[in-house]
Amino acid sequence: MMLTALNTQTRHGEVCPLDTTLKVITGKWKSIILCRLMKQELRYSELLRTLPGCTRRMLSLQLSQLEADHIIQKEVDPTYTPIKTSYHLTELGQSLVPIIQAMDQWGAQYIKTLETTTD
Amino acid sequence: MMLTALNTQTRHGEVCPLDTTLKVITGKWKSIILCRLMKQELRYSELLRTLPGCTRRMLSLQLSQLEADHIIQKEVDPTYTPIKTSYHLTELGQSLVPIIQAMDQWGAQYIKTLETTTD
DNA sequence: CGGGATCCCCCCAGATACTG
């Protein structure tokens, strides 16, 4: 049995790997959440604090989607009370890091290019 | 003078290169448009034909955004009648190709991994 | 602490019609 249903994107009936990747990382807070978790495991409230403007509702939604897509993993520590959850990248999530870094570098170069392009 | 206003994404007041990149390539039809134009220059109607389900309105919107972001360039040939426009990648757009290919490959591996992960 | 449920508003995008 599958761990979960696959959540792939399709174009005119066919699975599209590119769109699947985009769907995984596109979302109002997903990219910055991934940036945070690239560096270290974090708790729900720690993430929330480093994400100014992000509501708890949105953080929960984005985290649950990333978890459903097997990019991050949630850990609940039952010995703590009231409760303690933490999130970290899965192996799949780790494999995404080079792409995120490449996009960050491309964006920096893109901004620089447009800034210096005059007419 | 700038060619156009910069269209960068910010996080809590600071320019975010990663989000800027994501904004450039995220859009209902942008990724597939870029895939088409990676291979060859295409006319508006040619693009429309290879994008089943895409309305003319959406194609226009996505093309105009990509053009505003300097990813593609529009060429109008006045010698043709009624009219002939074509679109091709700019140099900036070309520089995006490796990232798109990396995302496509990652997506393929991602799908494969999830398909074969059983429990 | 770490969420979920509900209400509500606004914007994205589809449908349709019009145009140089």
Add this chain to the structure above:
DNA sequence: CAGTATCTGGGGGGATCCCG
């Protein structure tokens, strides 16, 4: 051929409240 204008609805996301 290559678009634009207008109308409309459905969903994303904010605000607020509740819960184990």
